[in-house]
Amino acid sequence: MSPRPQQAVTLGELLAQPMKVDLNHLCVASDARAVRGVVLVSDIDEITSIEPDTIIVLSADVARGSWMVSAALRYAWERNACALIVPDRALNPSVTQLAERxxxxxxxxxxxxxxxxxxxxxAVGMARAQLVSSLHRLTSRVGSSEDITEVLEFASVWLQGAPVELESSGAVVRSAMGTTNRPDVPNNIHTLPSRVSVRVGRGTKSHGLLVANVPASLRDHAASVLEICASKLRTLIAEEQFHALQQSLPPISIAALAESNARLPQHPGDPGWPAWPSGTSFVTLCLLSDHADRYGAALHHLWLAAFRDWPLVRAADGWLAFVPVDDTDLGALVAKVHGRLAEIHLLNLQVGVSLEHYGDAEVRPAIREAWLAARVAEAGKPHAIVSYDEIPARFLPRLLPPSFAEETLHSLYPALASDEHRDELIHLYTCYAAHLGSATDTAAHLGIHRNTVKLRLERLADLGVPVSDPTETLGIHMLFAALPGGTTGKSPGVRLAPPA
Structure with a gap:
């Protein structure tokens, strides 16, 4: 196993150290140039075996003239050395020009x-010791932090304001950029950003990465900074996941949806049992993805960063979130979710939002509404988030199960659902649509007068059914046909009571 190379310092950090000798600057290529070591050369052939990022010090015998210094510069360039120090003597201007090139x-x-x-x-050793001392201070600051974003900000500050990002499954879920007093420097090969990353999770299967884009000279330092921060982030993320699990325990009791055998505490009233908004109004959000397993970690981190107090529960083909809305404007809530999730559109999420509900008894219908709305949503497009009351009727034929048709009728057309003649009206409309809007053919099929057909259609319109809108015809027809008795005019079984 090869020894780990010494951590690099920058040329600027080296020159800032106090030294008992004076160095005259003929050419300083870049203060950001990495420095790893110093070598005293007494034979010019020794340059061909030095390591990269080395300062070469030429003895008086080697630096006997400008031509020898020029040759040393060429060898140094081939070996990717960072600097050349020679005895003070008159040098041809072409030597300085060659060093600049x-x-x-x-x-x-x-x-x-x-x-x-x-x-x-x-001086190199002193600069390296200062870096180590700086890393110790960072360890102390990070160790006392209890916030993921704050840890990222510490990392950015220690990397001279470079952007630092927390990635999960390829998506950036947290980021920070600290402030720095570092002056602007011209771009060159040593100052262009270079990506440095360390794993946040344990094991090779971890999808979490802590990433920084820093100048090439700071790669070693950045790796050390990120390792320190990643260690703390593992703890904070684990705590967030545990908190989210604890908050999600009441919704998880819907085991069929979560496909889980979760066993809840024997005594929910014990201390530590999370409060479920049983006495508050709430909406349910359903998030669907074709790659739920792949993108689960990314969504989890993003959700906790933006909506920490709203539990997110894993379901069969996505996630569920239950959001209290007593003191929240629902429109602003949907806008906030839309804006935050739009930042990671690559997850191709479909999000549905239920109507506002109240109490534990309405959890199941709220879930079904959110799921249905999510099925309508178009992943990766402007309509990636759809509220249940925004579902166009033309989408219902491919989405509405017969068992859900009755509840949908109460939600979309409550006046019709409570009308004592609803079955006759629904049956008439299905016949009317089946006969392509012909009142004469409908009347002949039902054995009633043509004027009776028109009167019943007018009654449907009075009850809120858009019978005159051709774009809604197919959806209404399929909804009514899916209802028990929609094609016979007789509704078997017990009718669901309209929601309060």
Whole structure:
């Protein structure tokens, strides 16, 4: 196993250290250039074996003239060295121009060259020690944090304001960008952003990554910063998941929907049992995805970041959320969900929102309404979120199960549902639609007068059924035909009472 390379410092950090020798700057290619070590060269051939990001110090014998320094610069460029230090003597201007072309910093010193090499090596060690001390301070700050976004902000500050993102299944679910006093520097190969990432979860199957885009010279430092933050994030994410599970226990009791064998506590009144809004108004959100298993982690992190107090429950083909609306404007709520989920449109979610309900007894119909609305929603399009009362009737034929038709009738046409002649009216409309809107053919089929057909159609319109809208005809026909007795005029069984 090869030894781990020394952590790099930047050339700017090195030059900021106090030294007993003076370095004259003939060319400073980039303060952001990474520095890993210092090598004193007494034979020019030794340059061919040095490691990248090294400062080369030429002895007086090697740097005997401009042509030798030029040759050393070429070798240094081939080995990706970062700087060259030579004894103080007159150099041809072409040497400086060559250093600028190769983007290698060039310094001269009047001090004895061995002493200069020792001082520079000591300065590298001091700069590296300051980095270690900075990482210790970061560990202390992160260790006392209880917020995921705050941890990301710490990481960004320690990386000079670079953006830091928490990714899950390829989607960015949290991000932060701290402030920095670092001056703007011209772009070059050493300052262009480079992606650095570490795993947040345990094991190779983890889909969570902590990512930063930093200059190439900061890659080592960024990896150390991200590792420190990732360790804390594992704990915070686990706590969030546990909190979400605890808050979701009451909804999970609908085991058939969650496809779970969850066993609830024997005594729900015990301390710690999460409060379920049994005495409040609420709406249910249903989130569907064709890749629920793949994108579950990403959605979980995003949901907790935006809607921490609303439990999210895993269901058979998606997720359910129960949202109290006593003090919440429903339109603003839907807008907030739409705006937040739009940021990760790649998850292709279909979101349905139920009507407003009250109490535990209405949980099941609320779920069914949200599920139906989600089936209508178009993933990845402007209508990715649909409220139940926005479902166009023309979508009902492919979505409405017969067992749900009665409840849908009460929701869409409550006046008709409570009318004592509803069965006759519904049966007439199904016949009318089947005969392509011919009152004469409908009357002949039912054995009634043509004027009776017109009167019943007018009665349907008075009860809120848009019988004159051709775009709604097919949907209404299929809804009425799905009702018990819709095609016979007789409704068997017990009729559901309209919602209060």
């Amino acid at each position: 190769f983007q290698i910093s060039l310094f001269t010193t009047a001090a004895e060259i061995t002493l200069a090499a020792i001082e520079v090596a000591t």
